Amino acid sequence: MTATLHSPAREQRTSPAPGKGRGRIRNRNRLWLLVFLSPWAIGLVVFFIYPLLATAYFSLTNYNGLDSANFVGLRNFVYLFTGDEIVRTAAYNTLWLVVVLTVLRVAFSLGVAAVLARVQKGGGLFRVLCYLPSLVPPVAATLTFVFVLNPQIGPVNTLLRHVGIDGPLWFNDPNLSKPALTLLTLWGSGELMIIILAALLDVPKDLYEAAQLDGAGAWTQFRRITLPTIAPVLLFGMVNSIIFALQYFTQAIVAGSVASGSADMVGNSQIIGYPNNSTLTFPVWLYQQGFRAYHMGYASAMAVVLFVVSFAFTALLIRQLRGAAHTEGARS
Amino acid sequence: MTALLESSPPVTPAVPRRRRNGRRTLDFIAVHSVALALGLMFTLPLVFVFLTAVMSDQQALSSELWPREWHFENFVAVFQKAPMFTYLTNSLVYSVLATAGMLLSSIPAAYALARFRWRGGNLAFMLVIAAMMLPPQVTAVPLYSMWASGHLTGTLWPLIVPYFVGDAFSIFLLRQFFLTIPEDYLDAARMDGCSEFQVLYRVLLPMTKPGIAAAALFTFLYTWNDYFGPLLYVGERQESWTLSVALASFRGMHRTTQWNLTMAATTLVLVPVVVLFLFAQKSFVRGLTFTGIKG
Numbered sequence: 001m002t003a004t005l006h007s008p009a010r011e012q013r014t015s016p017a018p019g020k021g022r023g024r025i026r027n028r029n030r031l032w033l034l035v036f037l038s039p040w041a042i043g044l045v046v047f048f049i050y051p052l053l054a055t056a057y058f059s060l061t062n063y064n065g066l067d068s069a070n071f072v073g074l075r076n077f078v079y080l081f082t083g084d085e086i087v088r089t090a091a092y093n094t095l096w097l098v099v100v101l102t103v104l105r106v107a108f109s110l111g112v113a114a115v116l117a118r119v120q121k122g123g124g125l126f127r128v129l130c131y132l133p134s135l136v137p138p139v140a141a142t143l144t145f146v147f148v149l150n151p152q153i154g155p156v157n158t159l160l161r162h163v164g165i166d167g168p169l170w171f172n173d174p175n176l177s178k179p180a181l182t183l184l185t186l187w188g189s190g191e192l193m194i195i196i197l198a199a200l201l202d203v204p205k206d207l208y209e210a211a212q213l214d215g216a217g218a219w220t221q222f223r224r225i226t227l228p229t230i231a232p233v234l235l236f237g238m239v240n241s242i243i244f245a246l247q248y249f250t251q252a253i254v255a256g257s258v259a260s261g262s263a264d265m266v267g268n269s270q271i272i273g274y275p276n277n278s279t280l281t282f283p284v285w286l287y288q289q290g291f292r293a294y295h296m297g298y299a300s301a302m303a304v305v306l307f308v309v310s311f312a313f314t315a316l317l318i319r320q321l322r323g324a325a326h327t328e329g330a331r332s
Numbered sequence: 333m334t335a336l337l338e339s340s341p342p343v344t345p346a347v348p349r350r351r352r353n354g355r356r357t358l359d360f361i362a363v364h365s366v367a368l369a370l371g372l373m374f375t376l377p378l379v380f381v382f383l384t385a386v387m388s389d390q391q392a393l394s395s396e397l398w399p400r401e402w403h404f405e406n407f408v409a410v411f412q413k414a415p416m417f418t419y420l421t422n423s424l425v426y427s428v429l430a431t432a433g434m435l436l437s438s439i440p441a442a443y444a445l446a447r448f449r450w451r452g453g454n455l456a457f458m459l460v461i462a463a464m465m466l467p468p469q470v471t472a473v474p475l476y477s478m479w480a481s482g483h484l485t486g487t488l489w490p491l492i493v494p495y496f497v498g499d500a501f502s503i504f505l506l507r508q509f510f511l512t513i514p515e516d517y518l519d520a521a522r523m524d525g526c527s528e529f530q531v532l533y534r535v536l537l538p539m540t541k542p543g544i545a546a547a548a549l550f551t552f553l554y555t556w557n558d559y560f561g562p563l564l565y566v567g568e569r570q571e572s573w574t575l576s577v578a579l580a581s582f583r584g585m586h587r588t589t590q591w592n593l594t595m596a597a598t599t600l601v602l603v604p605v606v607v608l609f610l611f612a613q614k615s616f617v618r619g620l621t622f623t624g625i626k627g
Contacts (some may be wrong), residue, residue, distance in 0.1 A: 014550075015525070032528035033448050036440035037456075043437070045496025046462045047475065054474030065477065110521075112370055119364045128613070129371040135609050138556040139576045147384065147591060155380045159394040186425045187374065191620055198621045247467040250559040254580045283469045291564060296473045297410045308469045314465040318458060 052307070058300035063295045074134055076301035087302070089277045090285035096178055097281065102241040106234060108186050113197040127194070134190030141245050142254040146171055147186040171259035174276035181251055181279065192237050199233040200226065232320070239317040246310045249283040256280070282306060378602075385596040392592035397464040406596040413593060414585070416600070418571060419578040426488050426562070426574055433496035434551045435544070442499050442506030443532050447518065457507075463500035468560055476564060486569040492563045495551070502547045508622045510536060510544025546619025549612055553605065575601050 060074055061069035069312030080087055112130055119126055133141065147172035148154050151236050157167030170180045207225045216224065227234075252273065260274035286306065290299025384392055385406055387399045410416055445457055479490040513536060521535045537544065559576045566572035573581075579601050583594045609616060 029448060029528065030450075033444050033450055036444035036448075036528075036532075039437040039496070040441035040498030040503065043494060044459060044463065046497065047471070047494045048459070048466070051471035051474040051478075052476075057473060058473055063473075065480070087542050092566050115363060115370060118359075119367045120360065121364065122367075126367045126371050127375050132606065132609065133374050135553065135605050136378070136602045137576060137579075137605060138558075139559050139580045140598045143579065143594060143598045144377050144381050147595060148380055150591075153393060153395045153591070155376075155397055158397060161395075188375065190374075194617060194620050207555075243465055247469065249469065254559070257580070258583055283467065286471075287560075287564075290473050291476070296477070300473050303470045303473060306467055310465065310467050310470075311462070314462055317465065318461055 002280075024171075028323040055300045055303045055307070058297055059304045061122060061297045063297040063300070065296050069297065070295070079298065080305065081302050086277065086280070087117045087282075087285055089273075090280045090282045093178065093252075093278065093280055094248065094282040097181070098242055098245040100178070100182055101239055101245045101248075104182060104186060105189050106237045107197050109192040109237065110234065113194045113200055114191070116197050117200045127197070131190035131194055133200070134188045136188065138188075138250040139254050141188055142251045143258060145180065145187070146255055146258045149180055166186060171255055171279075172275055174278035177255070177275060177278045181248075181255060184251055184255075190234050192240070196230065196233055196237065203229045209284065235320055239313055239320065242313050243310055243317075246306065246313070247283055248281045248330045250288070252279045252281045253284050253287070255282075258297075263290075381595045381598055383592055384592075385599045387592045389590055389592060392590060392595075395442035403592070406592050407600065410593055410597045410600060414578060414582065414597075415571075416575075416578070416597070417575050419575045422488060422566075422572060423556060423574040423576070426491050426558075427552045429492045430486075430495040430499075430555045431548050431551045433492065434499045434502045435548060437496055437498045437543070438502040438506060438547070439537070440532065442503045442510055443536065445503065446507045446516075460500050460503050460507075464504055472564060479565065485565050486572055488566065488572060488574075490565045491555070491558070495555075499551060501554075502551055505547050505550065505619060505622060506540075506543060509540045509546075513539050542615055542618050543622070545612065545615040546622070549608070549615055550619055552608075556605065 058069060060071060062071035062072050062075075068190055116123065116127055116130065136144070136221060149156050151157055151167065151169045151172055154167075154170075156170075160167040171177050203226055207229075208221055211221050211225055256274040256279040257271050260271045272284060272292075282302065283306065286299050286302040289295045289302065380397065383397065383399055386402045386404055387396075387406075388401060388403055391400055411524065445453065475490070476485065479485050484490055517539070518531050518535060521531045526534060557576065558574070559580065561575040562572075562577045563580075566574070567577060579597055582597050
């Protein structure tokens, strides 16, 4: 087991070359540090720190992308939390995805990985088959599922019809569009499966053997040995899935627009969220407000809210990663 | 761990000898039938896409699953219906330049984060993670305004330029790889009089080729698959569309309900990715397990 998230300090040793003073080495290193880091430092300021500050500023204005921004205080936030009916739907949809997607994605990936870990014949092939869909570009994957789940001609409903079941409307039913998106996302969660599979294969085998000698059944072994050992990876998967769900945009906006059968370009405000705003996620509404309706001040206020929520989860992830690094360090 | 997609020793719990054989066979059958079912579940949607792509116009509107005739010319028709070569070129320009820029800017940054001890090193690493996790929608408004004031919206530059000043995810991934090389190797090179630049490019890079390949692959894929970025910056200007944007609008744009051509276009977009993967399986998996907690 090698931890890769040690703080750099721990493995760093400056070794002075013979005959040279420490001070000179340090100065030389400082110069190289500057050379190596400056492109990234510029990028950090221009594409991360500046836009974050600017978003915070715009959120307090009525900026519309053309005229100069006027300061309006907290009016955007007041409207966001009390006035905008649609943002409430959008927040609900995103929350739905955060809860359902996160739980199902981790559980499903764990289930598939557990099966893959026990496959003896053709393991490589099965792994490739399970992983492949996660590589499919999101737009192509969404089109695939809108077609496969098409109520009239889609293969799924056709097969259901063969066994005498009247298939549902899937992406055309406000109650089923989010579950359909969930299916689409589970289909493409091969990355998490492989990460969990790696963790499963790393569980020391003698632990299982010892447990068997003590007469522990499969479930007890899973609960007492497997789960505790791979818990850090599962937690990583959880936080990762939460942040993924908070940004859920492409699949939602493309599924809504393609399923609506509308002739308009994707992102058109009439078809956004089809059917019935059920695929209108928070980032989709942010995009619509900011770049279709040019309510850029208001979109910035939404961005601030999105930032605060996702930053909270990122902080959780960082804490967990550091915690993992520390325990690893203690063990080795 | 490096060969996850190839066969690796399966986890078979040891069972007392007497009961072994019978239970083993049952177990084998159960596990393999579930695996087979899963394999089918993951593959069938793509098979349906391909089968529909080669159907005739009429049949594609029916609920039949198997093509009566194979119309491979549908793939050609896609190119006639839409300027796919333009979109393909745009996608390639975006992905290739972004990947090149990422390699130029992120390798030194990752090296600095992995191998230099300095005040602020930890803070810098935290900033990398924060930037990596930031939803792209959060910074979209000011960045769009910034590029618009430079009259560069409608071009691919707003998508490409950021990669030339460091990509957070790649820096994170490369740093993880760089940390696996024992410092002694680098020290030896320094003793021989190598500068830090030479240590990085003569010693560290040749030893971490798989990591570089993984970072390049992930960047290429991410940009190839990207939809939000191109929609934001070139959505209004059709000659700058990438394949993702074009595919999303394909069905609506051509005032057609022809699923066969839409599915043919879908096939064309996803085939390069699948081929890339089949050629570079190992790098993918190595990169993946490195983004997790351990390596």
